[in-house]
Amino acid sequence: MTWVGKSALRKEGDSKLRGQAKYIDDISLSGMMHGITVRSPIARGLLKKIEYLPGVNWDEFITVTAKDIPGNNYVALIKKDQPYLVDEKINHPEEPILLLAHSNKHILEKARSLIKFHIESLPPVFTLEEAIKQDPIIWGTNNTFKSYAIDRGDVESAFKDAHILLEGTYETGAQEQLYIEPNGVIAIANEKEGVTIWGSMQCPYYVHKALVPLFNLPPEKIRVVQAETGGGFGGKEEYPSVISGHAALLSWKAKRPVKIIYDRMEDMVATTKRHPSKTRIKTAFDKNHKLIALDIDFTIDGGAYATLSSVVLSRGTLHASGPYFSSNIKIRSRALATNTPPHGAFRGFGAPQSLFAIEKHMEFCARELKLDPVKFRKLNFIKHGEILGCGQLVKEKIKLNSVVEKALIESDFHKKRKAFVKTNKNSPIKKGIGLAVFMHGAGFTGSGETFLASIAAVKATPEGKIEILTSNTEIGQGTNTIFSQMAADALNIDFSDIEVVQPDTAHVPNSGPTVASRTCMIVGKLVEQASKDLKQKLISAQLLKEKYTRKEFISACKKYIKEIGELKGSSQYKAPSHIVWDEQKYQGDAYGTYAWAAYVAETSTDTRTFETTVDKFWAVQEVGKVINPLLAKGQIIGGVAQGIGYALYEEVIWKEGRMANNKMSNYIMPTTLDVPEIEVHFLELPYSYGGGGSKGLGELPLDGPSPAILNAMEHALKITLRQIPMTPEKLMAQMEEINK
Amino acid sequence: MRAYLPDYSFHRAKTLTEAFSQLEAGAKPFAGGTDIMVLLDAGALPPDNYFDILAIKELQGIRSTKKALSLGALTTYSEIRNHKLIQSNFPILCASAREVGAIAIQNRGTIGGNIANSSPAADLPPGLLVYEAQINLISKRGLRTLDYTKFHLGYKKNELQKDELIHSITLKPEFQKHHHFWRKVGSRRSQAISKTMIAALAKVNRKRIEDIRIALGSVAPTAVRCLEVETFLKGKILSPSTILEAKKILSRDLHPIDDIRSTGKYRLIVSQNMLEEFLCGIG
Incomplete structure (x- = not known):
């Protein structure tokens, strides 16, 4: 069989x-101490002095500052800009300054309150607009971690020849991964044995790579073991390198095992989140409503250090034109620095941001052109033998139209679209149904x-x-x-x-x-x-x-x-010969293959309270061969729930660069009562270079829900919505704006 | 947990006498702890002496007579939502108890704690205001009874003296012919703290409003009874213009603010819309 x-x-x-x-906090080693991280109270400044106030016996504590680091004080990833511990410059709130260890984990909390940092504050940058103004410059020479430029055809002359030009700007917020198990590790580190880490993580070799320069040890003296891990969603891609380094530094000085487990509040306030983004899209159409030019400006907020922002930006850039064909394309993108904790990997990795923008924009164009949103999309879909925005020729057979048809049939899209308009007339609750079509490239980008x-x-x-x-x-x-x-x-x-x-x-x-x-x-x-x-x-x-x-x-x-x-x-791994990528021009076969999807959301918005609920959801996707249907379905359902959170509920409230709502009672993740029945359908076109014939599927359910849900709300309310999370407060403001 | 436990002391008072001596010594009562534990976990609870009153028999349970229902201060949300007489006579209290936190919180949290904590976002007070409950406070000096409307004095401030505990809440079942309306707007369908909520009662005779009581929560430093609107609506036959005028008047009773959960503007407009929803339902 x-x-x-x-x-x-x-x-x-x-x-x-x-x-x-056994999860990491289930493990206890003999002689083990507990560690905590004492963090910066402000966004930007210079650390002048650390004062240890009376109230505990400080001799009982192991304290580690930047001066105790045996090797190099940077978290090795892509750039070397992020220190393990603040030496002098503070670049974001909650930046680690001091580590404390003690065998009694409770007294650490008392000690934490007795640490006083003397800091000379410096002017911070909190928004993309401030980062662009470069006043002040907080990173490199221009507050820019990375930028990309893609040019194909002649966008300027296509705009001149266009029958109609349409423009829009779209924004997405930060999102917290909210894995069930917070970050945690145990370290044993000493000169004789080297460094061993057990921890909750996605990428043991990332941690390994980071610890080598931190301790200046040969690679074979570093060992990293993954403990049972309670979810990651990207949040345990790069961050475990930081907490592992901290525990190892404490252990190195203590000469005893050290455990660090973050509580939920620390995990939310101090670790990475999805990059907020802003995308301006200009499109030109000919008189047959064919897309003839696409000009996209895509900006993401990377936070205080480079971490993975350049790669997140790359994926967002390469997915920015969505599943549409245009012979003239111009894409400019950049990842900027702000004085917030670094943003990082999160399921979808830049694509949910840029796909939200293009799918919202195509919906907007359909409405402006008074066209059926499905017909309009189909007219502009990429076809076999055409070139995607990233410059990739579609060589494989694609089933985009079948995926869309399946979603329309299963959701009874066209009938509901008409019916809701009638039933909405006499009801304070307005129902809508909306579609989003998209693709996602799996595996690492390009080469x-x-x-x-x-x-x-x-x-x-x-x-x-x-x-x-x-x-x-x-x-x-x-x-x-x-x-x-x-x-x-x-x-x-x-x-x-x-x-x-x-x-x-x-x-x-x-x-x-x-x-x-x-x-x-x-x-x-x-x-x-x-x-x-x-x-x-x-x-x-x-x-x-x-x-x-x-x-x-x-x-x-x-x-x-x-x-x-x-x-x-x-x-x-050896690259299949069909993959050709030009790193210089940033053009070519960005991904070995793509999964293609069409998602439909049915929503109700109560116009008295501006609350929107998703009543039903259909997720249809072609993902190559489905390896394990039950796990695949579960992953789509869980992801759609997370996508519903991204679209409607989950808002990070920033105050002076710090997450102010770092609790599960005020960072609003949808509960089971807020998540509807989610229907999942797979179409299969086995990919011969994928394990078992598979393509990727885990990211799709973060790409599709937010544009599908907002498109449904637009259908119900007859207004244009361009940002997520679309909370009731924001929706009310938008509806007031229109009624003026 | 961000607190150093040895800095706190915690005792259990088994009788009222023990409780009174704890109060005299300056200790703070603990009646379920669903608010206190959140602060403790966040390191936001100042070290102090606390005493648990959950074992005190006199403060437990629901007692009913023909004329009144008495809810001991230690009555839990679960007891409220499951009690037949409360369900039939005071449905708003059941509905609001059902929307507090999660089941575990409803099993643990008490009406006395909810009231004494005096948060404007507490779920039970608007219902108690419209049912015109009475609150009984006990101390060494004896029992005293107040109209519940007089109990809350401001944000986290109330009539409770340093030597007093909440003893019970008394409710008179005289609303069988009223419409009972409750709506809480939180940030999601469960496990949510309210952004605004309305409790309202009305008795309508041949389209004319004979009696009306309206209270809102989360829109002022305390839950508020909206007397100006009530006075305006009493005796009126509802029409679209009356409803519009009532919505305008309502804004005078409310002082909503911007905070981490919502905006003042949202709270005001949604409160007005909920009033409209209520009035449309009784007309």
């Missing part, structure tokens, strides 16, 4: 259900995968079981299960014969980070190839024939280990 395509049960599901799975050159391995045990060795983490999304399904099929054995080894940099190869749906599509393929490599070894050793049974395979493995030795298969 084959396992790919079946809803195999989660490998780790049993231990999670029984409460046996990113080639640069990563990921390696995956599989290994037989003396008992004839197969272990999968990768650095890709199970964070709730199903890594363990889908890898096991793919390996079982590649080896023609049973799902229960496969074990996935806990990611530990001392034992697993670097198969790259657990991000961008690359685990399933890219690393899944490597797992398959490594499995075939192992099988080939058995065949070459004449222990196995080309056709075999499960029993024969198991005994062949046992025999090989007994007679020859270690039995391991491995595979390293």
